[in-house]
Amino acid sequence: MRLFLKLDINSICKTIIQEQCEKLALEYEILGFGEVNIKSAVSDAKLQELSEKLAVYGIQIIENQKSILIQKIKDTIVEMVFSDIDTTLKSSVYLAEKLNHSYGYISNLFSEVTYTSIENYIIIQKIERVKQLLLINELTLTEIAYKLNYSSVAHLSTQFKNITGLTPSAFQRIIGKRRNNIEI
Amino acid sequence: MQTNTIYILLADDDEDDRTFFRDAFAEIKINANVNVVHDGEELMSYLKRTDIILPHILFLDLNMPRKNGLECLAEIKQLEHLNDMAVAIYSTSASEKDIEESFVRGANIYIKKPNDFDSLIKTLNIATTINWQYHTDSLNKDTFLLRIE
Amino acid sequence: MRIKDFVFSSPFLKVLFVSLIFLLLFLSSIIYKNTLQVSNSTKWVVHSYKVHLALDRLMLTLKDAETGQRGFIMTHDKNYLKPYLGSKIKVRSTLAQLKWLSSDNTEQEKNIEKLEEMVELRFGYLRYSMYQDSLGSMNKQNLKESLDTGRNLMDTIEVHANKMIALEQYYLEKRNENYVSKTTVTPLLILLIVLFSLAIFSMAYFKINKDLSVMEETNRQLMITNESNRQAEKIGGFCTWTWDLKTGELKYSDNLYELLGCEPQSFKPTRKSFTAFIHPEDRQKITEEAAALLIENKQLIQHFRVIRKDGAIRHFKSIARTIDHKDKRTVIGIMNDITDQNEANFAIEQRNFELEQINGELESFNHVTSHDLQEPLRKIQTFISRISSNDMDSMSETGREYIGKILSAATKMRTLIDDLLLFSRTNKADKIFEKADLNELFQNSLQELAQAIQEKKATVTADPLPELQVIPYQIQQLFTNLISNSLKYSRPDINPAITIRSEKISISQMAPSEAKPDKIFYQISVSDNGMGFDPQFSESIFTLFQRLHSSSEFPGTGIGLAICKKIIENHKGTIKAQGRLNEGAVFTFFLPE
Numbered sequence: 001m002r003l004f005l006k007l008d009i010n011s012i013c014k015t016i017i018q019e020q021c022e023k024l025a026l027e028y029e030i031l032g033f034g035e036v037n038i039k040s041a042v043s044d045a046k047l048q049e050l051s052e053k054l055a056v057y058g059i060q061i062i063e064n065q066k067s068i069l070i071q072k073i074k075d076t077i078v079e080m081v082f083s084d085i086d087t088t089l090k091s092s093v094y095l096a097e098k099l100n101h102s103y104g105y106i107s108n109l110f111s112e113v114t115y116t117s118i119e120n121y122i123i124i125q126k127i128e129r130v131k132q133l134l135l136i137n138e139l140t141l142t143e144i145a146y147k148l149n150y151s152s153v154a155h156l157s158t159q160f161k162n163i164t165g166l167t168p169s170a171f172q173r174i175i176g177k178r179r180n181n182i183e184i
Numbered sequence: 185m186q187t188n189t190i191y192i193l194l195a196d197d198d199e200d201d202r203t204f205f206r207d208a209f210a211e212i213k214i215n216a217n218v219n220v221v222h223d224g225e226e227l228m229s230y231l232k233r234t235d236i237i238l239p240h241i242l243f244l245d246l247n248m249p250r251k252n253g254l255e256c257l258a259e260i261k262q263l264e265h266l267n268d269m270a271v272a273i274y275s276t277s278a279s280e281k282d283i284e285e286s287f288v289r290g291a292n293i294y295i296k297k298p299n300d301f302d303s304l305i306k307t308l309n310i311a312t313t314i315n316w317q318y319h320t321d322s323l324n325k326d327t328f329l330l331r332i333e
Numbered sequence: 334m335r336i337k338d339f340v341f342s343s344p345f346l347k348v349l350f351v352s353l354i355f356l357l358l359f360l361s362s363i364i365y366k367n368t369l370q371v372s373n374s375t376k377w378v379v380h381s382y383k384v385h386l387a388l389d390r391l392m393l394t395l396k397d398a399e400t401g402q403r404g405f406i407m408t409h410d411k412n413y414l415k416p417y418l419g420s421k422i423k424v425r426s427t428l429a430q431l432k433w434l435s436s437d438n439t440e441q442e443k444n445i446e447k448l449e450e451m452v453e454l455r456f457g458y459l460r461y462s463m464y465q466d467s468l469g470s471m472n473k474q475n476l477k478e479s480l481d482t483g484r485n486l487m488d489t490i491e492v493h494a495n496k497m498i499a500l501e502q503y504y505l506e507k508r509n510e511n512y513v514s515k516t517t518v519t520p521l522l523i524l525l526i527v528l529f530s531l532a533i534f535s536m537a538y539f540k541i542n543k544d545l546s547v548m549e550e551t552n553r554q555l556m557i558t559n560e561s562n563r564q565a566e567k568i569g570g571f572c573t574w575t576w577d578l579k580t581g582e583l584k585y586s587d588n589l590y591e592l593l594g595c596e597p598q599s600f601k602p603t604r605k606s607f608t609a610f611i612h613p614e615d616r617q618k619i620t621e622e623a624a625a626l627l628i629e630n631k632q633l634i635q636h637f638r639v640i641r642k643d644g645a646i647r648h649f650k651s652i653a654r655t656i657d658h659k660d661k662r663t664v665i666g667i668m669n670d671i672t673d674q675n676e677a678n679f680a681i682e683q684r685n686f687e688l689e690q691i692n693g694e695l696e697s698f699n700h701v702t703s704h705d706l707q708e709p710l711r712k713i714q715t716f717i718s719r720i721s722s723n724d725m726d727s728m729s730e731t732g733r734e735y736i737g738k739i740l741s742a743a744t745k746m747r748t749l750i751d752d753l754l755l756f757s758r759t760n761k762a763d764k765i766f767e768k769a770d771l772n773e774l775f776q777n778s779l780q781e782l783a784q785a786i787q788e789k790k791a792t793v794t795a796d797p798l799p800e801l802q803v804i805p806y807q808i809q810q811l812f813t814n815l816i817s818n819s820l821k822y823s824r825p826d827i828n829p830a831i832t833i834r835s836e837k838i839s840i841s842q843m844a845p846s847e848a849k850p851d852k853i854f855y856q857i858s859v860s861d862n863g864m865g866f867d868p869q870f871s872e873s874i875f876t877l878f879q880r881l882h883s884s885s886e887f888p889g890t891g892i893g894l895a896i897c898k899k900i901i902e903n904h905k906g907t908i909k910a911q912g913r914l915n916e917g918a919v920f921t922f923f924l925p926e
Contacts, residue, residue, distance in 0.1 A: 074321060078321075114317075114320075115214060115312075115313040115316050115317075116313055116317060121317070124314070124317055124323075128323055128324065128327075131324070131327045132324070132327075135327065154776060154780070157776070157777075157780070158780055161780070163314075163330075164329050164330055164331065165294070165329075165330055165331025165332055165333070166329055166331050167777060169773070171327075171329060174284060174287045174288060174329060175326075175327060175329075177284075177288045178287065178288045178289075178290065181288050181289065198708075200712050200715075204715055276704070276707050276708055276711065277704065278754075279754075279758060280758075280806060297711060298715075299710075299711050299714040299715065299718075299747060300714055300715055300717075300718035301715050301718045301719045301722065302718060302722070304715065
């Protein structure tokens with residue numbers, strides 16, 4: 001039997017961090033998605049241990065300041081796209097407010113460090129969300145377009161095609177076939 | 185993060201294409217480590233070696249002697265240690281049948297070999313950076329499909 | 334059941350017939366009885382007259398005796414005594430006759446007894462008078478007394494006789510009355526019954542007549558059917574047989590014999606005689622299957638070989654089944670000689686196979702050549718692009734010009750190869766038909782052409798399109814090809830306006846030759862206000878490599894519309910083009926629902 005899961009990454013990560021911190025007897029506080037405040041004094045050895053434990057789950061402790069900001073930008077974008085918060089707000093405004101930096105600065109930094117732009121990153125994340133919704137198969141393409149604040153289905157289709165090179169229906173068909181194929 | 189090296193492997197039997205490929209990556213402003221193998225057999229034995237850093241992305245020609253691309257793809261999908269490696273089909277063919285079959289069998293990217301060098305650079309750049317997003321941001325690789333013509 | 338049907342139904346007629354017989358028997362018995370009564374009453378009249386006559390004769394005899402006696406007494410002439418002497422015997426015989434006549438009537442019998450007494454008494458007085466007379470005149474007084482008493486007695490006798498006659502008359506009348514009352518009812522009864530019988534007879538006659546004409550008509554129809562069957566068998570090359578399972582009787586149609594190469598009815602139809610014609614290798618199988626048919630009572634289809642009388646081997650197909658009618662089961666069978674059909678089928682199959690092979694070879698040839706041509710061409714193009722971006726500056730003017738020409742020639746070749754590949758892939762052998770929304774496919778092709786539409790400042794309007802079972806990307810290709818065709822052949826002075834119309838039509842609106850009847854089609858048309866074309870090219874425009882313009886005017890390969898035609902043919906539809914030079918073109922295609 002194959003099960004298809006709808007995962008809540010946020011709570012999974014939280015649980016893992018909680019478990020690992022408690023194992024190492026660390027006093028901690030989860031501040032938001034991807035940010036933990038360790039209250040007790042931590043030795044380098046202990047930090048190394050935590051880093052190793054979390055690495056097993058693909059969780060990395062980010063060290064330099066720029067990387068931390070980049071990660072925060074990414075997290076904010078992911079949160080923005082996946083948690084269906086007020087999408088009418090312009091993303092640039094939202095990011096600037098949320099991260100307390102000018103959008104220009106954030107944008108430049110992002111392009112500099114990653115291989116892509118913030119706009120492109122948002123689009124990629126949005127398309128990821130579309131894929132997820134398409135595969136859950138609860139909403140029609142029109143409903144998805146409305147939910148993710150696209151001006152039209154055509155707009156969504158075009159963006160989907162730009163990012164994936166496929167139409168949404170072709171994507172749906174191929175993934176469906178692939179799942180059947182694996183099952184067989 | 186730019187210091188992070190992207191490991192790239194190309195499996196193609198055509199010497200000119202391998203040259204174009206290497207030359208193109210030389211033009212792309214990413215820190216890429218490009219390796220090449222000459223056919224399917226060589227590819228599979230390379231991937232089974234333990235002394236190599238596994239590539240982040242494999243560019244796989246469909247039409248190769250000894251073992252063709254789709255056969256390699258099927259074998260790769262059977263090997264658990266290659267689960268994280270993205271597979272980009274890199275072929276002359278643009279037939280819907282080849283494209284769909286490659287995706288269904290687990291390829292992530294399908295690239296039709298471009299007709300001029302500039303397009304080649306652009307195409308390889310897109311494929312590599314998007315794949316990098318998937319790699320670094322742990323996006324769902326199971327639903328990572330990209331078709332570039 | 335309607336009344337009329339009931340009246341003419343055979344059970345009803347049977348009941349009627351039986352009751353009619355009973356009625357007639359009843360009628361005869363009544364007539365017989367009545368006739369008997371008539372003769373009876375005549376007898377009674379005769380009887381009455383006889384009694385009357387006998388009494389009269391008695392009285393006459395008595396009177397004769399009296400008169401004779403008186404004459405003797407007066408004259409003493411012995412001649413007068415003659416009637417007197419004979420009277421006694423006469424009276425006795427008359428009385429005996431009377432007694433016999435009245436033996437069935439007690440009242441009259443009593444009267445006769447009384448009469449007899451009185452007659453005896455009368456004779457007594459006659460004798461006494463004779464005696465007194467013989468005594469002579471001294472007893473004149475006694476004689477007179479005796480004569481008077483005799484005279485009175487005679488009167489009494491006469492009264493009594495008259496009474497008897499009256500009584501007899503009374504009986505006669507009574508009988509007569511009875512007879513009359515009976516005989517007046519009888520004729521009426523007879524009349525009624527005769528009329529009734531007449532009605533029944535005419536009804537029966539009518540019915541029989543009608544049945545007879547129906548039967549005649551049925552017979553005629555049967556004859557026609559038989560004859561047409563015979564003809565049909567002859568023309569159709571099949572034959573029939575029946576096998577009555579109760580009697581075991583087999584019947585073969587004439588054509589069965591002919592199919593076996595024999596004269597009609599030239600041998601007795603038995604299972605054995607037919608089996609002898611079946612090819613020895615098939616015999617066992619056929620008999621076994623036939624036995625199974627009798628048990629399972631299903632339709633049985635058999636194929637077997639027959640060796641004809643002239644030795645030719647023919648393939649037969651036989652269909653047999655049982656039919657039950659009342660308790661009678663019959664097997665009916667039809668047999669065809671399918672040898673020619675088999676041979677024709679085989680030839681067609683062979684042909685098809687060859688054609689498919691050739692077609693497949695052609696297709697793979699086309700595919701392989703265009704695919705394999707791509708590789709070197711791609712390299713040429715890539716190398717040129719590298720030269721033009723790296724080494725253009727160090728080249729001479731002519732060198733740069735040549736590179737430019739090589740580049741454009743290579744691009745042209747690329748287009749041709751791409752189009753040829755597209756054409757060779759536009760088959761349906763391994764394509765999957767699925768339900769697709771044509772609106773979506775249409776929108777996809779608009780997106781594909783978005784740039785060209787914008788550049789040409791074209792407007793595209795479309796009716797809502799149906800959802801159909803199609804090969805989706807081929808239909809999308811169709812839209813793309815037709816719209817890009819309209820964009821390409823637009824007039825330079827007018828913004829292109831492209832209109833897509835969709836209509837659901839039944840086949841009756843189309844020419845009958847264009848598709849199978851009784852089907853629903855969608856008629857979708859793409860019309861533009863472009864350059865159009867000369868109507869004489871409306872057929873040839875779809876031919877591969879057919880171009881109406883020079884490549885310097887409009888570059889192209891002449892494959893686009895050929896692909897459109899192939900796509901529509903793959904979908905079992907038709908496509909046609911109508912054009913008017915400098916006014917526009919309309920491409921109309923029909924897709925089955």
